[in-house]
Amino acid sequence: MSTATLRPPEAAGIGRGLALALLAHGLLILALSYGLNWHSDSSPAFEAELWSSVPQVAAPREEAPPEPESEAPPPKPDLKAQQRAAEEAAAEQREAEIAIAKEKKRKEDKAREEAAKLEREKAAKEKEAKDKEAKAAKEKAAREEQDRKKAQDAKALKEAKEADARREAQRQEFLRRIQGMAGGTPGSTGTAAQSAAPSAGWVGRVKGKIRPLIIYSDEGAANPTAEVQVTLAPDGRILGTKKLKASGDDEWDRAVLRAIEKAEMLPRDTDGRVPPVIILSFRPRE
Template sequence: MASRLPLDRDALRPPPAPGLGRGFSLAIVAHVLLVMALSFGVSWRSKPVPALEAELWSAVPKAAAPKEQLPTDNQPEPPKPEPKPEPPKPQEPTPQEVQAQRDADIAIAKAKERKQKEEQAQREADEKRKLEQQKKDEADKKERDRKLKEEQAKKDDAAKDKAEKAKAEKARKDAEARAEAQRQENIRRIQGMAGASGGPTSTGNALKSSGPSANYAGRIKARVRPNIIYNDPGGPSNPEAEVEVRAGPDGTIVARKIVKSSGLPDFDNAVLRALDKTEILPRDTDGTVPRVMIITFRPRE
């Protein structure tokens, strides 16, 4: 037959855990034992320490000396301490020892003096060698400087001689060019005088007094100039080259040469090549072409 539950208990509430009361009792007992142990530990440490007192009669304890005992007839006398032997007195040195010590002192003094002299001589020798080395170094430096100056002077003289030679060579070439130009001028004048028709006071060199037209030289330059191939380096100067041109009756160029150089060999050669390429000169307004002409050309025209 099933047991009935009490009326005051909820049917859905879980039952209490078994042994709860026993565990609660053991916890109370453990706490009581812990309180008793703590009380015992405090009580035995709280007892007062007894105080002690002491009197000091001496800073360091000393023992008393034995009582003096007087000698009696029956008692033997105590043995007396034996006297200590006196140390031997130092013996006076003999005259030989004194003389030997004196000689030794003299020898030491002489050796010391000799060593000082040797050291002094060594120092003087070192100073002398040092001064000689300094003098030698100075002499070597002066000799090197002298050689450098001589080499520089030789270089300067060589450069000066080279410049003077170049100047003299240029002056010689200029003089030769002027002489050649004068010679050619004289030849042209002589050639012109052979068949000249001018008066006695005439200074020309043509067969007739009439010359080319005013713009004929410009026409020749206009024909030759496009054939000149030259790279002008530029500069402030614009030198001129004078060219002697000989032509046939029909204007064909039969000869040409530089009578006065411009100082630019490349430009002079370029002018000569341009004349060779031109081949034929234009006729003047009267239909003629001069047999000999002096034409000037400049790099920048």
């Protein structure tokens, strides 16, 4: 009997288990390697088959999962295009801001123009109202001034008429007195005519007061006579003058009238009275 026939038979299944274990470890290592490098490593995968020393029936081969299709790498960014896009966006932003600012300014200008227009219209209305008020006040003042002048003219005319009437009455009275003096008889004992007429010396005193006030340049050889009627108050105040006879020399006539007005008051007569009307004659050389 040989020794080969005396060795105990090997246990069935040990080789198969060992082969499966080795295969499982190899697949695990392969899977880990692929999981780490599948994005960058495109080398083909290899398969390894382990054979046992004892002929055994091979286990069914496990197929590896299909590799995912490699994705194309993302394109490199175009920096110039990005810069242009950024510049265009900034330009659009600036244009938008400029447009907004222009619109805002336009609205503000329009608001200012409207406010200025309203202010001008208000000022024009106020000026028109003031002009109307000033015109009305001016017209009122003109009417009042016209009425005042009319009243003054009417008053002056009335006073002038009254003065003329008084002077005329005094003149008539004076003429009556003169006539009474002329019609008196030498043997008459009445005193009315003599009392009414001024004394002879009084007329000389009156002319003596007036003559120094006459301002006249006597250059001619003529000696004109100016006859003036003077109206007097009872106290001797001169109320008015009237030229009865022109001398022919207007300058002499005016000088005489001015001198009488400057005298303002004439002296009383010897009896203390003053005739209401007196007629005086003046010549440059007397």
